[in-house]
Each structure stands twice: as structure tokens, then as C-alpha cells.
Amino acid sequence: MLEVNNIRKNKDIAVAGLQKRGIVNAEEILDEIIRLDDERKNTQTQSDKILNELKTASKEIGDLYKSGKAAEANAKKAMVGDLKQESTVLEDKLKSVVIQLEEKLLEVPNVPNEIVPAGKTEDDNIIEQDWTSELPHLPESALPHWDILTKYDIVDFDLGVKIAGSGFPLYKGKGAKLQRALIQFFLDEAIAAGCLEILPPHLVNEDTARGTGQLPDKEGQMYHVTKDNLYLIPTAEVPVTNIFRNEILQEDALPYKLTAYTPCFRREAGSYGSDVKGLNRVHQFDKVEMVVVSKPENSYEILDEMVDHVKQLLEKLNLPYRILRLCAGDLGFTSAITYDFEVYSAAQKKWLEVSSVSNFETFQSNRMKIRYKNTDGKSELVHTLNGSVLALARIFAAILENNQTENSVEIPEILKPYTGFERIN
RNA sequence: GGAGAGUUGGCCGAGUGGUCGAAGGCGCACGCCUGGAAAGUGUGUAUACUCCAAAAGGGUAUCGAGGGUUCGAAUCCCUCACUCUCCGCCA
Numbered sequence: 001m002l003e004v005n006n007i008r009k010n011k012d013i014a015v016a017g018l019q020k021r022g023i024v025n026a027e028e029i030l031d032e033i034i035r036l037d038d039e040r041k042n043t044q045t046q047s048d049k050i051l052n053e054l055k056t057a058s059k060e061i062g063d064l065y066k067s068g069k070a071a072e073a074n075a076k077k078a079m080v081g082d083l084k085q086e087s088t089v090l091e092d093k094l095k096s097v098v099i100q101l102e103e104k105l106l107e108v109p110n111v112p113n114e115i116v117p118a119g120k121t122e123d124d125n126i127i128e129q130d131w132t133s134e135l136p137h138l139p140e141s142a143l144p145h146w147d148i149l150t151k152y153d154i155v156d157f158d159l160g161v162k163i164a165g166s167g168f169p170l171y172k173g174k175g176a177k178l179q180r181a182l183i184q185f186f187l188d189e190a191i192a193a194g195c196l197e198i199l200p201p202h203l204v205n206e207d208t209a210r211g212t213g214q215l216p217d218k219e220g221q222m223y224h225v226t227k228d229n230l231y232l233i234p235t236a237e238v239p240v241t242n243i244f245r246n247e248i249l250q251e252d253a254l255p256y257k258l259t260a261y262t263p264c265f266r267r268e269a270g271s272y273g274s275d276v277k278g279l280n281r282v283h284q285f286d287k288v289e290m291v292v293v294s295k296p297e298n299s300y301e302i303l304d305e306m307v308d309h310v311k312q313l314l315e316k317l318n319l320p321y322r323i324l325r326l327c328a329g330d331l332g333f334t335s336a337i338t339y340d341f342e343v344y345s346a347a348q349k350k351w352l353e354v355s356s357v358s359n360f361e362t363f364q365s366n367r368m369k370i371r372y373k374n375t376d377g378k379s380e381l382v383h384t385l386n387g388s389v390l391a392l393a394r395i396f397a398a399i400l401e402n403n404q405t406e407n408s409v410e411i412p413e414i415l416k417p418y419t420g421f422e423r424i425n
Numbered sequence: 426g427g428a429g430a431g432u433u434g435g436c437c438g439a440g441u442g443g444u445c446g447a448a449g450g451c452g453c454a455c456g457c458c459u460g461g462a463a464a465g466u467g468u469g470u471a472u473a474c475u476c477c478a479a480a481a482g483g484g485u486a487u488c489g490a491g492g493g494u495u496c497g498a499a500u501c502c503c504u505c506a507c508u509c510u511c512c513g514c515c516a
Contacts, residue, residue: 044475048485055485058497062443077496084496205506248472369473379472 001105001367003381004037017111020118020328029108036101043097047090054083106217110363112328113337119327128339129311129323136320136346136402144347145397146278148404149175152424155279167283169393174424178411179286179396181418183261186288186313186389190259193309195290198260200239203230208242211368213334223265232265236289237386241364244293248379249372255294255302259389262287278397280352285393292385293370296362299383303359306387307339310355313389316414319398320344322351336361343394347401352394357387400424 007014007030018026057080064073117126149155154175160168171179191197209215209231214222223232233239240260249256264287279285290309294302307323314321324340331338335358342351362381365371371379403410408425416422 041475044485048475051486052484054496058495059443061496066443073496080496 001363002108002111003362003366004033004101004105006362008034008037014111017114017328018108020112020116021109021331022120022329023109029104033101033104033108036097036104040094040097040101043090043094047087047094050083050087050090054080054087057083109331109333110336110360112331112335113359113361115325116331116337117325117327118329120329122327122330124327125330125340126325126327127322128325131320131322131344133320135344138346138401138404141406142347142401142404144278145345145400148400148409149278152409154178154424157278165283167281169279169282169284174419174421177419177421178399178415178424179392181415182392182395183286183288185415185418187259187261189309189313189316190288190290190389193257193305195257195259198236198240198243198258200233200236200243200260200262202233202239202262202265203228204233204239204242205230208238208245211242211245212238212364213367214238221266221268223267233262234266235264235287235388236260236262237291240289240291241293241384241386242368244365244370244382244384245368247370249293249370249382251295251372251374254372254382255292255298258291260289260291262289264391279393280397282393285391287391288389290387290389293365293382294385295372296380296383299359299361299385303337303339303357303385306357306385306389310341310357310387310389314341314343314354317395317399317412318414319395319402320346321354332356332358334358334360334363336363341390343398345394345398345401347404352398353391354394354398355388355390357385359383359385 002014011027011030011034014030015026018029023029057076061073061076061080064070064076117124119125143151146157149157152174154172156170156172157166160166160170163170187197203225206215206229209222214231214234222234225231239262240258243258244256263284265284267283290306292299292302292306311321311323321341321343324342326335326338326340338356338358340353341355341357343354344350345352361383364384365381370382370384372382374380399412400409403412408423410423411419411421
């Protein structure tokens, strides 16, 4: 959620940024927001004034009763009736204006950072860092990962279907162990980079889902446990960022760097075809996430660190990757800037998105009221960032495809201490 | 799932209809005292919105959340959430 005061102060920047996202009438929308906010202030001032009169009158009535002037008190009571009516009208108006303002604000996405390229679709994304070495060439007989899974019997989709439904893979034997090894490896690396590990609840309540913006608009993307009104998390970002909801943090405690492994549940059915085949897109997958809460002036430095962290992971895993700087049109609603990481899956001959690192600036913290006290003793909104490090299912797929030989899959060197075996065969 | 007891400021804790944003204590900050420290002592110590060009200074709201009664609610009534104790079930 954008800050109204910021919109007032930097309207030109906001208009230009939103137009970059393709919102042609950005200025109109922002003007409407400012108008509603003016109305809100106005109404509140009026309402406060009436309330003050009411309060004063009530005190006087109390005093009159005490001094035994019941008749005067009763007369005053009658007069207060009008004030009350007036106050009710104003309060209703205030409520409705606040709701309208909030609704408008919720419709407006974050203002992209100035280095975010203009553009409408993924074709306009900038390749920030390309893979400069040669891409791996596999023999004609090379298999896509969904065939490798079957060949070595390490992931069983049919059993997943039997137990849950389509899109719920069941990992077996060395498959399960490789998955667990990756999780462990990613967590260890994140902890070594200074993160505090969190193991959060995998179901969250409504307030939490609202905090990170899954509700109200993306309701359909989450599994909803209606009986208890809880939602299965679509990413660890949801429970972990909400740790800080409505908190005022100490400046010297910042930045908070957290990491968490969780399964992620996504309802979105998606289309059928090779894009969603195998592990490319599933309803449940594992992911290690990093969440950072920082002072505004440090957030871009931290963003770079996070990008660097993911880069190093991919290099350690020996996977060909590239980094995209998303264009304004492809940017997530809440993000000011996002870098996507894609890994080359050699048998599918396709780049797969495995990580997305974003700075939300104050967009999330404004909605969640995450603040810190600065040295002047004033509260300010923090910046929030997050990134996947990494999304497991696709990394798993890429490892299988890129490291396959005639009759095995070789485990990347760095993972061997974690798996305890050197190849899948 | 059944029965009962709770939820007050950073923390502890008082407060059963008015003068209560809230006693008292602890903690914290600053000052005095001291050679320095402790003790002692004094002052201050929430958040949001808002009025004012700004500062100073006002106003409004907030005692788990939401609604209600009343001229007036931390205090009375209703609904919900959470915590604790006992019983049941259970990894």
C-alpha cells in the first residue's frame, strides 16, 4: 500500500512510475486518493470537534448531578441529544470515507524503482546477467526430468494422485533424500550468511494473509481450511514477514535477516502442457525463503547481497543461470524492483524460474505497520525484502536433467556430504 | 469436545459508571548528589490520526477485538479471539 503522504510529496515520481506499469490514468487515480484523504481529514476534524463538545457536556452533567442540580442536568441531557445525532452522522461518514480511501489505495501497485525498465510483458525484461559460458549439450538420448523420475523411481506422481490429487508429487528413496539435502544445504548457506532460521506455522489466519496481500484479491491462489478459517501458506514469506506486523522495532536491531524452509501450497490450476509437466509447476513444493527487514537507506545494499547470495548458490550447484531485471509490466503488484533467476534445464532446453528477489520498500510495511524508531525518536516505516533461496522442485528438476548420464544422475559435489550418495542409479 | 478463571502501558499491578491515558512499583532516559560508582533524589517516559506555515500548544481515539446500554464505560450487557487450570481424546 502506498503512503498517502508520499503520494502528496512525490506525486510526479509516482505518476511516472505507475505509468511505466501501463497505468495510463495514474494521475487521475492519485488525485482521487488525495481528494479522499482531504475529505477524511476534514471529516475527522469536524467529528473530533463534536466529540469534544459531547465530552465536555457529559462532564458538566456529572458535575451538576453532584452538586444536586438535577433539573439543570436533565435539561442539558436533552441538548446533548442533538450533538449525538450529529456525531453519529459524521462518524458514519468518516468510516465510509476511510473505507473508500483504503479500497482505492489497495488497487494501486507499488511504484517501480527508477532503474526498472518500462515494458508490458516478460519479453521486455532485461537480462541483467547472462550465462556466458556454453550451455550444456546433452546427447539426443537425454531425458526430460519427468522421465528420469520414473526411470529411477524417485518421484511418483501416480501415488501423489492416489493420495491427494494431481500436482502433489511423492518423493521416494534417493529422491526424498536429495530433496532433503537441498533444503539442508540452502538453510545452512542462509544461516552462514547471517540469517536466523525460522520454522513457522504452515497455516495462517486471515489477518496474516491480509498482511502480505494474499487477501483480499488473491484468495483463489490459496487453499482455505474453511472450518477453522485458516489458509495454507503459498510461501514462507507470508508467516515470516507477518512476524513483524504491527511492531515498532529498535533501530539497532535492524536489519532482521530471517530464513525459513516451508512447503508451499498453490491452488492455481494452470494450463496443461509442457510448461506444467513434471515438477515444473505443482500444487505443493518446497522452498527456502529469505526475508529481510531493514532501514530504508540500507535496503538496496541488502538487495544486492541477496542477489549475490542466490548467485553463489547456483554456482556452487554448477547450474547454468541467468538473472533478469523484471520490467514494470511484469513486476509483482507489491514490488518496487525484482530480479528473477532462471536456471537452464538442458533436456527441456528451457529456462526455469527458480528464484525471485524483491525489494518492496515501504509497500508491505505500510500495510502491515512495521516501523522502527529512529535516532530522533520518530517512528518510520521499514523496508521489507524477500527472495527465494531457492524453489526446490525446479532446482531438483534441473539437477536431474543437467547431470544425467547414460545410466545415472550424478549428484553435484557440494551436495554429496548432504545426500550421502554420489549418484542416483 | 465439556467445566471454570483470566486478558489493563516496555514489564508487574491497582482500578466495578464521571474528575482515568489510567494509582503504585519495576525498568528506561536525563539531571542533582559523588573523586567515581552504588544508594538517595528530581524530572520525564505509549501509539495513531488530526488542528496550527512550523515550533509551542490543542483536539480525538485506543485498558484483547467488535458491537450495545448510558448524558458519560477500563468498569455494565452481547458476540468473538486468545491464555491458564481441570476433565475427555490424542502424536
